[in-house]
Amino acid sequence: MKLVLTGNEAAAFGAKLARAQVISAYPITPQTVSVEKLAEFVANGELDAEFVEVESEHSALSVCVGAAAAGARAFTATSSQGLALMSEILYIAAGLRLPIVMANVNRSLSAPISIWCDQQDSISVRDCGWIQLYCENNQEILDSIIQAYKIGESVHLPVMVCYDGYILSHTAEVVDVPDQSSVDEFLPPYQPPYKLDPENPVTMGPVGVPEYYQEFRYALHEAVREAKEKVIEVDRDFERRFGRGYGLIENYRCDDAEVVVITMGSLSGTVKEVIDKRRERGDKVGMIKVRCYRPFPHREILGSLESAEGIAVMEKDISLGATGALYADVTTAIQNSDRRPLVMDFICGLGGRDVKLDHVEETIETIKKCVARRKIETPVKWLGLRKEVL
């Protein structure tokens, strides 16, 4: 059934179709509508779930941890400060290997206060052991939430589905909403390996003494790394059934490309416009959309860069005092190869600043000049920086 849905509504439909059994969230802009919609589904009897109202995001995710530990399919959604407040529990959910699914509506962090989009919130918690998927459009949000349960429950890891605040969360698009029976066939009920059950007591969350802790971290790291295969497998199965697939990355016209732009989220759509225009004039440019950011697809990215001489990373985050996070990951991927294309980082779109076609053009022109000179002067460039107010 085709419906006109905002990104937040698409997320709610995704959680409903996945038959989430426990939903707990605290309202925060721009996430609010997604949980309001879910509350409506529960109140209308369209979704058989416990909707647990809480006083903070810390509690919302804690409810999900308890629910998942008891064997339920749990869902939460948040943004920005809310994700920061959940931070402590994020690590616990991953360490306990609980397949919670969260929608994170990307919004910048305070201070100063900003309710608008960038990806600093989820980028800042990239090391917590959650799988992170970044969506380009509203269809991908709905599909990724359904996929997230199947991935998470197969590898016993929580999954964060990230999408850009306002740009997607509050923008309506036509979304194909699959019927419940096909989703049920794709996603059977959750079968937890262990659960809190008074008849068969287990202990969850004991102390990990120094003789063991490092092994637990290694096991968690390996699980996140190996989840890459599961992300691919689940996506292929989904594509076979529903006709839509996304992969770990999207290689957009990269074969034979001399310059490749690498980005994540809704900005991918803007970059594709520029790539198409330039391709029409015979310009050899391409784009990689990183959909699965954790685990990071080093090998897959490298595989799409075989002809690239210049790479421009465009990202809506900054690891203060270093570089953008995606740039650091991309350069790590290239480190392992014989080829050494030039890589530049373009910080853009922070706190809701529009990233326009002209910015993408500027990005491509800048990296092209570097390739021609075989030299990068400043590896990190801030796009559209208003120097006059500094």
Add this chain to the structure above:
Amino acid sequence: MKGAEKITLGAVITKPGSTVEYETGGWRTLKPVVDAEKCVGCGLCWLYCPDGAIKKGKPIEIDYRYCKGCGICSTECPRKAIRMEMEETK
């Protein structure tokens, strides 16, 4: 967990009541010593002990396998029948 057991998914412990295998008496710096003549067996120390390391009776008995030497029993005893002594170093 201790020894060389294989790690489980998310560190879950499937054997209930296994905490008793983990003797915490080795944490002790101060050791409670009961004066059997003063103790009236009122059970207040038993009630307060956070580790369940006291057995009721007159006099009470302390299970040194688990007693961490926190001294709450000594503080709460209305008869001042529990003295905290320096643990002997080995």
